Amino acid sequence: MLDGEKVVLAYSGGLDTSVIIPWLKENYGCEIIAACIDVGQGSELKTVREKALASGAAKVYVEDVKEELVKDYIFPTLKAGAVYEGKYLLGTSFARPLIAKKLVEIAHKEGAKAIAHGATGKGNDQVRFEVSIHALDPSLKIIAPWRIWDLKSREDEIEYAKKKGIPVSVTKDKIYSVDNNMWHISHEGGDLEDPWNEPKSDLYDMIVPPEKAPDVPEYVLIEFKKGIPVKVNEKELKPVEIIEELNKIAGRNGVGIIDIVENRLVGMKSRGVYETPAGTVLYSAHKELEYLVLDKETMRFKDIVAQKYADLVYNGLWFSPLREALDAFVDKTQENVTGIVKLKLYKGNVINAGSKSPYSLYNEEFVTFGEDEVYNQKDAEGFINLFGLPLKIKALMDMNRKDDFNETMGR
Incomplete structure (x- = not known):
């Protein structure tokens, strides 16, 4: 029990965290400080303060961290080119350490002894939250209700909420688990748990289904400075504005739907459908620019780094020395x-x-199929002889061994 002690709850206003408030008070006798960290949830935040208080929270924080999310988490991951398992652009993954950082700051401000979260015992978020909290303040206790309470499903949560008089928007008919921030929306659960099921067209919130997108293409110009996007269609925008503008442009053209069966850190596969319109466009544009300006060996090695970077972010190790290195x-x-x-x-x-x-490394004078005066094609012969020398030597040695064998056998 934490009678009278303060507990900071990572509060979203959704089903899980709305139920957790009365459950914590009932089982721990503690005072709940609800902390809603604004990473771009949009309209969800309009009623979050009232919902938290109505559910039994003693105090509510709503912290706007969108600019910090973009500058300190999204852009570094974009520059790294980090993509988890070839598809997932890490929208939930890099938001969690930032949320954890703010929860720790609020806990220090309030003198709280513990932090609670609504991540399930089957998912990645429990790891991301708790590892980040431990990295920032290992003295804080962590409460993870999903790992200890008697509620075994979202249906059970809905029944508990009804019993406690807590209004929730999730129903047994629309039971998707949704995570929403300015970079993406993730959809899991319900009929999506069968990977044979195609996502329903009414699932999407940020993106127009491709078949309903305009019949004419739309062009977009993106300008980068040292790997960071600074302009869209020749207009200089702030970091948050760039994401918002590209979400609109890409979303109306059906761009950014990612459907993946991914390997969770906890050892099981899960199916998620992600909407990442701005991210899909930015990653594509950034890669095209790297093709132009990076030399071969740097680009190849950076691809290796990108995969490791993605694994670190996905696995909740944002605050690790390796990620910083x-x-x-x-x-x-x-x-x-x-x-x-x-x-x-x-x-x-x-x-x-x-x-x-x-800074382009592409030189038209060297690669042209027309007449040029900068490249002597005769030089290629010597290069090929040296490049293929190991294979030539091996072939000669194989032939000599075969001849020696035949001579020994009297053939």
């Missing part, structure tokens, strides 16, 4: 990732339509 490498690679990329968006597709940079 990888940032130093990534920042070095981004010194010349400056330029403009033109993309064509059409019914869910992102197509490169041009790129340019003052």
Whole structure:
């Protein structure tokens, strides 16, 4: 029991955290400080303070951290090119350590002894929250109701909420687990648990289904400076504005639907449908610019770093020394990732339509099929002889061994 002690709850206003407030008071006798961290949930936040108080919270914090999310979490991950298992753009993954950071700050301010969260015992978020909290203040206790209470399903939660008189928007007919921030919306559960089921067209909130997108392509220009996007369609925008603008542009063209069966950290596979319109466009544009300005060996090694970076973020290790060290490498690679990329968006597709940079390594005079005066094609013969020398030597040695064998056998 934590009689009279303060507990900071990571509060979203959804089913899980709405039920957790009365459950904590009933089972721990504690005072609940609800902390809603605004990472771009949008309209969900309009009533979150009233809902938390109505559910029994003693105090409510609503912290706007959208700019910090973009500058300190989204952009570093974008520069790294980190994508989990080839598809997932880590929208929930990098939001969790920022939320954990703010929960710890509020706990210190309020003199709270513990932090509670609504992540399930089957998911990744419990790890992301708790590892981040431990990294920032290992003295704080952590309460994870999903791992200890008698409620075994979302249906049980709905019944508990009714019994306690807590209004929730989730019903037994619409039971998706949804995580929403300015970078993406994730959808899990319900009929999506069968990977054979195609997502229903009314599932999407940020993106127009590709078949309903306009019949004409839309072009978008994105300008980068040292790997960070700074302009959209020649208009300079603040970091949050860039994400918001590209969400609109990509979303109306059906771009950014990601359907993946992913490997969770806890050892099981799960199926998620993600809407990441701005992220899909930014990753594509950033990669096109890197093709233009990075040398081969740097780009190949950076691909290895990107995979490790994605694993660290996905596994909740944002505040690890390795992630910080990888940032130093990534920042070095981004010194010349400056330029403009033109993309064509059409019914869910992102197509490169041009790129340019003052640091481009592409030289038309060298690669032209027309007449040139900078490349002597005769030089290729010597290069091929040296490049293929190991294979030539092996073939000669194999032939000699075969001849020696035949001679020994009297053939």
